Amino acid sequence: MKTLSLTARISLLFAVAASLVLLTTGYFLTQVVDAHFEQGDRHELNGKLELIQNLFRHASSQKDLDRLPQLLDDALVGHHGLAVVVTDATGEIWFTTSGADFPQTLLNDCLAQPAGCTTGTLQQWKQSGTSYRGMAVSMTTGNGKPYTVAVALNIQHHDLFINKFRSVLALAIALAALATASLGWVVTRWGLSPLRQVTDMVAGMSAEHLAERLRDTGLPAELKPLATAFNAMLARLDDSFRRLSAFSSDIAHELRTPISNLMTQTQVALSSARDKDEYKEVLYSSLEEYERMAQMVGDMLYLAQTDNGLLIPGLEKVDLAHEIQDLFDYFVAWAEERGVSLAQTGAVSVPCDRLMLRRALSNLISNAIRHTPPGQTVQVSLAGQGDKATISVENPGMEIPAEHLPRLFDRFYRVDPSRQRKGDGTGLGLAIVKSIVEAHGGSIAVASSDQLTRFQLTLPA
């Protein structure tokens, strides 16, 4: 099914709402008018009946009775649309005005029960295309003769009025619906025009122009958060793009150095005849470069996998204190050689992938040991607070300048660029730590003062 456009929806809503309101108003107005007419009619009929009753009451002899029709005719003259029928006790028509062709039923009730028919009940009916409203009452003459008197009003003009009212109302509703729909259309178009403006701006953007931002001046308040959110997304994208292209050039750069070493070395070795040991030396040296490149490629692959969610951590409850102890067992000899002691405090268990977390912690601990001056201690502290576990790895040593901290977890980022050639790792260690921690739904933070550098992992416990 095709989705209706917002403009169509709002226009439709306007039209339906206007029609409903007008229909309801019209219905109640008709009711009120009708009630008003009915009351008027009742009032008039009652008045006539009182007049007739008065005449009947004063007829106390046969002679008066004989004169009564004439009196009635006189009394009713000039009342257009009023019809009167009088029947006697036997139901015979005793008096009738012209055009009064009542249904007998109106009179029958009073014939059957003259006593209960002193005040008439208003009835309405239709006869040969004309509407009437009438009532019947029993009355007695001055000399006690019972008669039934029925009066009726031709209310055709009321019907005409109501019908006219209704058609005018229908027309008004149709016009109003049309008008509000068009109004809705116009207002919506107008109201949504900033959105189109935003769309146009967004449509004009491309990966090459990620530095552009949406102008949020002149945007309605509702759209400002959208523009702000979109701009924030652009900023993140821009940042990722920059990092990605920096990463590619970093890879190229990182690989270019060892490859160029290998080439030069091999070319020099081949340029003149050498003895066996010299060739061997070249091969050993090449092997070291190969190993470094292999480790870098391995690290990059690992990073790509954790970053792209290809390595999904298999969760098991791991006792971190035990894990740290294992890692210390591994690093202790190396640390002792550097004159660095290892210490751990606290205990906590977290659900995690043991291998992945071990790799992350190993990177952090080896990093800490490497940067600790001899005679000092690397401290690993574990703590659990509610649904979170924190692991902090602290080492005394030189402060990492604040401007480096946010980029410390970037790939190939080195605080001291000369470190690269000293063969200190691939420059991917901390990036891998971050990637692993994030794959576990955790986070990592680093703080550095002039005495102490602390990496803090937070993992869901």
Place this chain on the structure above:
Amino acid sequence: MHLPSPQATMKLLIVEDEPKTGAYLKQGLTEAGFVTDLARDGWEGLELAKAGHYDLMILDVMLSGLNGWQVLEGVRRSGIDMPVLFLTARDQVEDRVKGLELGADDYLVKPFAFAELLARVRSLVRRGHTSLEATVLKVADLELNLLRRRAMRAGHKIELTAKEFALLELFLRRKGEVLPRSLIASQVWDMNFDSDTNVIDVAVRRLRAKIDEGFESKLIHTVRGMGYVLETFPEEPSP
């Protein structure tokens, strides 16, 4: 206990369609004392595996024709239960899981160190060939009592930490084999990833100081570019 050089009669099948890799694997393993056959694609590999009696198959996953998984399935369907070590270029968990589920015994991710491959191959072919579990390991005048966790050299007791003991035990069990650092890290410390530190070198150096210092014949030797080996008579002096 001195194991007879196990590979003397061992026959290996290499299934690898990358020409250079195949040639180097064949050369390296032949020089390490194995009898090797090389299949250039999956179909040939499966045929050879069914026809010849091999002690181990080295199987590349990405093959033309039949891929490694299909070869492995075919081999296992024919009721051949020789150990299979597969090589994969894609370091993916699913690959490993799939290979191991299909009945492979071990795997290596390319690029790998040749010493690592050699160590894995030896450990696989030795499986099923080792007889009773020894309680005392001996080489030259060095003796390791596994039950009493005690090490002696020339009648002198040597104090070792638990990890040093485990390291020495590994050396003794794999006597004469070059053990790459990654294998040592994984076997002794259960660290299954490359570290950019020289932790293993330090640990081996310390162990060496305890068992070799003051003795005329050195047992633990560095093999440059490969790893470490425990040998009574080194084939070449360590540079």
